[in-house]
Amino acid sequence: MSKSEVIKILKEIPIFQNLSDEHLLLIARGFMINKVKEGEFIFYQSDESTDLYIILDGAVKACLLDPEGKELVLSIFKKGDFFGELSLIDGKPRSATIIAIKNSIVGILKREQFLTLLKNNPMIAISLLSALVERMRITNEMVGAMAFLDVSKRILKHILNIAKKEGEKTKEGYIKINKITHRELASCTGASREAVTKAIKILKFKGIIFERDGYFFISPDRDLRL
Numbered sequence: 001m002s003k004s005e006v007i008k009i010l011k012e013i014p015i016f017q018n019l020s021d022e023h024l025l026l027i028a029r030g031f032m033i034n035k036v037k038e039g040e041f042i043f044y045q046s047d048e049s050t051d052l053y054i055i056l057d058g059a060v061k062a063c064l065l066d067p068e069g070k071e072l073v074l075s076i077f078k079k080g081d082f083f084g085e086l087s088l089i090d091g092k093p094r095s096a097t098i099i100a101i102k103n104s105i106v107g108i109l110k111r112e113q114f115l116t117l118l119k120n121n122p123m124i125a126i127s128l129l130s131a132l133v134e135r136m137r138i139t140n141e142m143v144g145a146m147a148f149l150d151v152s153k154r155i156l157k158h159i160l161n162i163a164k165k166e167g168e169k170t171k172e173g174y175i176k177i178n179k180i181t182h183r184e185l186a187s188c189t190g191a192s193r194e195a196v197t198k199a200i201k202i203l204k205f206k207g208i209i210f211e212r213d214g215y216f217f218i219s220p221d222r223d224l225r226l
Contacts, residue, residue: 018123052084054109056104063098064096065097085128151198170217
């Protein structure tokens with residue numbers, strides 16, 4: 001991947017949008033670019049590393065793993081997203097495990113280099129804080145959903161969050177998203193696959209969602225039907 005391609009991606013990332021091409025070129029020059037295969041671990045929870053990662057292509061998931069290998073997916077990061085910012089800021093071990101869910105290309109920015117950027121460009125700190133706040137809100141919603149909502153509502157909430165980011169509205173008013181497997185839904189909502197299967201059946205029975213050609217379609221009046 002050329003420096004110009006890296007710079008183009010950096011310009012689309014909120015924390016770097018206010019930087020000049022000169023500063024972006026300095027970042028691109030200091031980048032280490034790694035290719036990771038689907039299923040490969042980028043780092044593990046509690047690892048002693050403090051670099052910032054930016055996805056140049058592909059997708060990864062941040063998750064918590066228990067000793068038996070069960071996982072809870074905290075977030076999915078795609079092209080243009082960054083991760084690893086907590087350890088970057090406080091220098092402490094990683095708080096989650098990152099696994100590639102597609103063949104991906106990631107850019108790695110060293111902590112020392114990023115801190116130098118912060119000193120010279122205070123707006124990056126403000127943008128980074130905004131991103132952190134947004135992620136905290138999403139985490140709070142996830143915790144609240146797992147504590148107070150039944151599986152059907154948790155799944156619908158997760159699907160709607162994806163729909164807000166990636167959904168496409170049809171002529172009939174439905175929201176269309178790529179189909180999500182029961183295994184993925186279980187990992188993202190803290191439910192068993194059996195519970196997810198039952199919940200999906202309930203949502204389909206109520207007409208809230210339906211499947212067709214590899215997509216989920218969400219009803220425009222879902223709130224009235226739930």
